Amino acid sequence: MLELEGQLPNQEDSKGNVYSSLSLKSLPSYANGQWFTAQADFRTVYHAVTGEPVYQVSSHGLDMQAVVNHAKKQGSKIASWTFHERANALKQVAQYLLERKEEFYELAKATGCTRKDAWIDIEGGIGTLFAYSSIVRRELSNETALVEDSWIPLSKHGTFGAKHILTSKAGVAVHINAFNFPIWGMLEKIAPTLLAGVPCIVKPATEGSEMTQAVVKHIVESGFLPEGSLQLICGQIYDLFDYLGPQDTVTFTGSASTGQKLRAHPRFNQYSIAFTMEADSVNSAILTPDANEETIDLFVREVFREMTSKTGQKCTAIRRAFVPESLLATVQEKLIVKLKKVVVGNPELENVTMGALASIKQKYDVAEKVELLNKDAEIVLGSHLRHDFTVEGTDSEKGAFYPPTLLVCHKPTEAEYIHQVEAFGPVSTLMPYQDLNQLAALVALGEGSLVASVVRNTNQNIEQLIANIAPWHGRLHILDAQNAKESTGHGSPLPHLVHGGPGRAGGGEELGGLRAVKHYMQRTAIQGSPNVITQIGHSWTAGSDYFEDRVHPFKKSFDELRIGERLLTARRTVTEADIVNFGCLSGDHFYAHMDKIGAEDSFFGERVAHGYFIVSAAAGLFVDAAPGPVIANYGMDNLRFVEPVKIGDTIQVELTCKQKTPKPQKDPEQKPHGVVVWDIKVKNQRNELVATYDILTLVERE
Structure with missing residues (x-):
């Protein structure tokens, strides 16, 4: 809940003792690249167990417009980082915090919770950073923008189409958190925000804000995040909302009544500012x-x-x-x-x-x-x-x-x-x-x-x-x-x-893996030719220009390969012996492949080759057998069998370098390498597509 009023300089504790607020520790805010300590309008926090005053908070005098501007000017640097750079930084932050967790447990004592309860907040929050870092490194390419879907053809001959891309919003995310999870509540929100390339301003609840401030202090001193990507307001936000605009996002966790008041701010309606609320519910x-x-x-x-x-x-x-x-x-x-x-x-x-x-x-x-x-x-x-x-x-x-x-x-x-x-x-x-x-x-x-x-x-x-x-x-x-x-x-x-x-409950969504990262990004439909879509998405699109080289692409290192590099293989005619031998080798004696009479009565009208034989035969056509920079097959995606291949049909493969993603070295002894995605199109003698898929290979870097 947001504090709407300050307190007088002299205050009374739970024992009825009057004391001066000036004698209490004041929690500074971190804004505009420095720690800021207010001089007035304090709110006092008491020890939940003993009732003794512990610290006071105030942001009185803090220039909120400057805070917002600092995030958008300095903190926006994180948008220029790739997803993997952001994820690696988040992992480093998590490790840094984990090594200092006992400090947070000590502070948690003033909030009245047991160590077991504090574990949920402290190590659960840090674990969320690790989890999000892993999700992004595993599921997203090493780019600054996310291509969300495949090529969507919008014309007869395939020269005009579209893809949806997501880019970092050119604004700031303001996170207003509740008192019950001062660490987890902050970390579970800033993780997807920073991974989306958007700077954050965090406003913790007054109770428990000492724990939030301690975590932010360590994150700042770690130096793993760019300046301005994370700022902290201990106290009120005053007129901060007045300086938000159409690229900004606000999240709120707390009471439904407070959330509804915030949601009614005229600035939100004027600029359609995204507002996500998680409210109390039964x-x-x-x-x-x-x-x-x-x-x-x-x-x-x-x-x-x-x-x-x-x-x-x-x-x-x-x-x-x-x-x-x-x-x-x-x-x-x-x-x-x-x-x-x-x-x-x-x-x-x-x-x-x-x-x-x-x-x-x-x-x-x-x-x-x-x-x-x-x-x-x-x-x-x-x-x-x-x-x-x-x-x-x-x-x-x-x-x-x-x-x-x-x-x-x-x-x-x-x-x-x-x-x-x-x-x-x-x-x-x-x-x-x-x-x-x-x-x-x-x-x-x-x-x-x-x-x-x-x-x-x-x-x-x-x-x-x-x-x-x-x-x-x-x-x-x-x-x-x-x-x-x-x-x-x-x-x-x-x-x-x-x-x-x-x-x-507020109608909002937090967490949810990549859903949360996408929440802080702008989805844009990009229409144009295959060439321009390839250029923007850094991923080869069917119909784009390609080029061929006398050197087999599997003989090239990760750095030598270029997006759009294609190999057109030799041809192979599928025989009855191929089908019989593959059936015996694999144990797949499905009637459509092995039973001539049954196949004649089937959907196909005659025997057809196993789909996985086509995949295997295709590999035999495009793989270069000699030792080289290709380390291993890393996997296969999006496999579709489009047309049946019958006895006597001839197949040929188009192999195109679709996308490249460098991988970080987990071990200094390990050879540098990256993942190359290859677009595979298997066609028959009539130039009809019979199978299409992506293969991923691990390829050595120079």
Whole structure:
């Protein structure tokens, strides 16, 4: 949430002691290539466990227009880097941060979470950098722009067509983050942004901003990213939105009410600025009908974990737990038994299993929300009103502690608050359902969520249930005995999968592998001749000019090869012996190849050559057998068999150098090399295309 007001110079801590804000450490922002410390308009952050003031934040006096300009002028250098250069830099940053993780764990103590909870934020965030770096290095070429699709012919003779390309937006991405994941929340957003070649401005929530600032400090000192590609605002953003334009992007994670206020900024409408919101939502867990004992235990374990992990302060936490009416009492009893074993207190103590909320303010907010939920549901365990609530190792009144709280709503179809209000803490509500139709209707009352878990008996058919609830969710986690040991769990957004949800959840998408990278790029349809498409995309397009050389392309090093270099091979006539011998060698005796009578009655009318024989024969035509710079076949893509090859047909191959991608050396002893993509077209004696595909070879560099 954005801070709209500052605080007075003299402030009061949780003990009632008055102190001067000038005596507190102030977190500087990193902007315009330097660290900036404000002198006024401070907001104080208190230790979640002890209630003592820890630091203060303010960005008062920071020139927001200069911050935006610095990103677009200096930070734009990252757009000139290739995808692999960006990915390698991100990997280096991740390694640099991982070597300094203990510093982040130490800072996490002030946020009230256990080390296990901090792991999700710290090492989970750093792991996201590693994951994104790997995805891009594996799936994208070493270019600055991404060619998204194949040649789309738009004319009769193939001289006019198109491709879609994605280029880095000439703007800046502003990331406004929530308090619950000060490290992961930032890293999971800046990873795809930087990989897209777009600079970032990060605005962390005030609570936890010390952790965000420490990470940014190390990223800056590492020197792996160009200056201006990452800036940090600790405090308010003031008039920053007024300086954004049509190439800029804003992402927000936090409360739906704050997100809606931000989304209404007139600048966004004026310039169609992309705005992505991930808001609080009432995520669900569903226990399917006829659940057996093992399935019930899995369900209880998942709800328990999501209530207590990070003290329930996860945007994905389970807020509504739907149970078949006949199993409600059983589930309630089992869940209460587990929750009663939770030890709340100072997370530095070994016996403590759940720490504090992020702030005293958050404790009061959760308490208010539970009171609203209590209008629809009975509190069967916990709440701040419980007199036997004890806290280990510290004073419960001074810290932001809240006990695990379980409610039961017996009439969910008549409820109002249960489906709309999220108590952002260790709070969840059990509710019964009578049949799958009622269940789907109850789930929909949440008006859109990030995730729902469906816990089922192994092999139970839930196809119709998924079809009914999928439109209301960004992710569905299906749990059963078969995957329970390896499942990453209900509350774990992964870099490879979309994180977001429709409606109340904000309507946005984060993560999702390359989807997230593309979000910060502009998709443009490029129309023109094959030659111009080849020139722009750095990838040979069918119909483009080609050239031939007396030297076989497989005798040339990676650096000697040129895009568009072609080899037209000798010809080979396919015989009956070829087909019989290949069938015996491969064991493929499919009737269309080996049974003369069966083949005559088939679609082909006579025997035809194996498709893989054509691929093998083609390789025999274009491969140069002598030792040379080609190291190995790296793979094959986009194979299509277009026309059958019959006995007596003659084939010939056109081999064209399509694309080149240098690969980094993992080992200094390894020979430098790159991947060359070759366009393969196999044609018959009538110049008809019979097979087409790409092969990839590893080729030595000079």
